[in-house]
Amino acid sequence: MTSGKYSVAAAAAVALVAAASWIYFAASGSQGPAIRVNAHDEAQLLHGRAIYEQHCAACHGQKLEGQPDWRTRRPDGRLPAPPHDDTGHTWHHPDAVLFGIVKYGLVPPYAPVGYSSDMPGFVSVLRDEDIAATLAYIESKWSPRVWKAREEMLR
Ligand code: HEC
Numbered sequence: 001m002t003s004g005k006y007s008v009a010a011a012a013a014v015a016l017v018a019a020a021s022w023i024y025f026a027a028s029g030s031q032g033p034a035i036r037v038n039a040h041d042e043a044q045l046l047h048g049r050a051i052y053e054q055h056c057a058a059c060h061g062q063k064l065e066g067q068p069d070w071r072t073r074r075p076d077g078r079l080p081a082p083p084h085d086d087t088g089h090t091w092h093h094p095d096a097v098l099f100g101i102v103k104y105g106l107v108p109p110y111a112p113v114g115y116s117s118d119m120p121g122f123v124s125v126l127r128d129e130d131i132a133a134t135l136a137y138i139e140s141k142w143s144p145r146v147w148k149a150r151e152e153m154l155r
Contacts, residue, residue: 035095035096035099035128035131035132036132037095037099037132037135038136039136039137039139039140039142040140044132044133044136045133045136045140048132048135048137048138048140051126051130051133051134051137052134052137052138055122055125055126055134056084056134059081059118060081060083060084061081061083063085064083064084064088064141065083065085065087066080066081066082066083066084066085066087066088067080067081067082070082070083070088077116078116078117079117079118080118081118081119084138084141085141085142086142086143086145086146090138091139091146091149092150092153094154095135097110098135099128099135101119102121102122102126102134102135103121103128103131104121104123105117105119105120106119107121
């Protein structure tokens with residue numbers, strides 16, 4: 001009896017913590033972290049390029065071209081790394097979402113619970129400034145056409 005009560009209480013506590021962190025996560029996702037992504041800041045671009053080459057290029061490509069057939073799931077059900085240039089869909093997302101994906105990986109609220117992906121979360125590897133700089137570098141490669149389309153889309 002007692003152990004039964006214990007496990008119910010424990011389960012309730014776990015559910016509460018899960019709910020609380022979900023709310024925190026969703027809130028920080030919607031408000032956006034206090035990050036500065038500036039594709040015209042030379043210092044940020046230089047730093048971002050170094051981070052990109054060290055931590056992202058192996059999957060997303062030296063020239064941001066992504067992996068071949070990036071829209072087709074592999075036999076293990078996972079997607080290849082998409083390009084970050086004009087041909088991909090990175091530019092469809094606001095900076096706060098891109099930041100969250102790079103920091104935490106494809107976990108809720110950026111993907112469904114239990115989603116399986118090769119995209120790592122860099123929370124214990126990169127500082128927030130590093131992630132912002134990497135995004136600035138990626139964004140500096142977009143054409144004026146994509147910049148305009150993005151602005152309209154996110155308005
Ligand atoms: C081990 C391979 C790997 C590494 C390293 C990696 N990624 Fe990814 N990334 C992926 C894969 C695979 C996906 C797509 C996963 C999916 O959609 O299921 C992805 C998706 C993304 C997305 C969301 C898709 C989009 O374009 O909207 C962003 C943003 C991203 N990666 C940025 C980065 C950045 C920045 C780095 C370096 C700091 C990085 N990735 C390092 C494999 C990787």
